Amino acid sequence: MGEQKEGAxxxxxxxxxxxxxxxxxxxxxxLEWYIEKQRDKPPTFKWKAQHHLQCANDLNDKxxxxxxxxxxxxxxxxxxxxxxxxxxxKGRSGYGFDKVLNKFNIDKSEKSPSKLGKIKFHYLTHSIKxxxxxxxxxxxxxxxxGTLGIDVNDASENVESDGSSxxxxxxxxxxxxxxxxxxxxxxxxxEGTRSNLKRKxxxxx
Numbered sequence: 001m002g003e004q005k006e007g008a009x010x011x012x013x014x015x016x017x018x019x020x021x022x023x024x025x026x027x028x029x030x031l032e033w034y035i036e037k038q039r040d041k042p043p044t045f046k047w048k049a050q051h052h053l054q055c056a057n058d059l060n061d062k063x064x065x066x067x068x069x070x071x072x073x074x075x076x077x078x079x080x081x082x083x084x085x086x087x088x089x090k091g092r093s094g095y096g097f098d099k100v101l102n103k104f105n106i107d108k109s110e111k112s113p114s115k116l117g118k119i120k121f122h123y124l125t126h127s128i129k130x131x132x133x134x135x136x137x138x139x140x141x142x143x144x145x146g147t148l149g150i151d152v153n154d155a156s157e158n159v160e161s162d163g164s165s166x167x168x169x170x171x172x173x174x175x176x177x178x179x180x181x182x183x184x185x186x187x188x189x190x191e192g193t194r195s196n197l198k199r200k201x202x203x204x205x
Contacts, residue, residue: 020071021132024129026063030055031133032076038137052076079130083138085120086128102131 032168033055038045053069060067089104098103102122111121128134 020065020067022075024060026065026067028130028133029062029076029080030072031058031130031137033058035078035133035137038140043140047076049073059127079134080138082123082128083134085124086131086134089124090119102128 034047034051037051037055041084049069052073056067056069056072059065059072089106091099094107097103098105103126106121107114108121110116111118116124
C-alpha cells in the first residue's frame with residue numbers, strides 16, 4: 001500500500017513537470033525574456049539548461065506560478081517549430097502573407113495530408129499570435145537552442161502527438177487544429193495545472 005502511494009506521488013510530480021497552462025501574459029514575457037537575453041550575443045551563442053531555468057525562475061517570481069525549466073524549454077521549442085512552418089510558407093509561391101493580420105492566404109486544397117496537412121494549414125491561415133516576437137527571436141537561426149534539430153516536415157507530427165490543445169482568442173481549439181504539450185490560454189490565470197500527460201524530454205547539452 002505504501003509503495004502504491006509513493007508511486008502515485010511520483011506520478012503526480014512527473015505529470016506536473018510535463019504540463020502547465022500558459023496565459024498570454026506569461027507567454028509574452030517568456031518570448032521577450034529570450035529576445036532580451038540573446039541580444040548582442042555572438043552567432044556561436046547557444047541556449048543552455050541554465051537559461052531555461054533562469055527564465056522559469058523569473059516567470060515564477062513575476063507571476064507567482066511554479067513553472068519548471070522543462071516546461072519553459074518545451075514551450076520555447078513549440079514556438080521554434082511553428083516559426084519553421086512560417087519560414088517554409090514564406091518560401092512557397094502562391095502563399096500570400098497578410099502583414100496586417102499576420103496570416104497566410106492559402107488555398108484550401110493545401111490542407112491535404114500530402115501537402116501542408118490540417119495542423120499547419122489552420123495555424124498559418126489564422127492570425128499568428130506573437131508573430132513579431134517570434135520573428136525577432138527566431139529569424140536569426142544561428143542561435144541554437146541546444147536540442148536535436150526538428151525537420152519542418154515532421155513538426156506537425158511532433159506537435160500533434162502531445163495529446164493536448166493550444167487555444168487562441170480568435171478561434172476555437174478544433175478550428176485551429178493545433179496541439180501542444182503546453183496550452184496557451186488567453187485571459188486565464190497564470191497558474192500551472194496538473195495532468196496525466198507524458199512526454200519524452202530531450203535534454204539540452
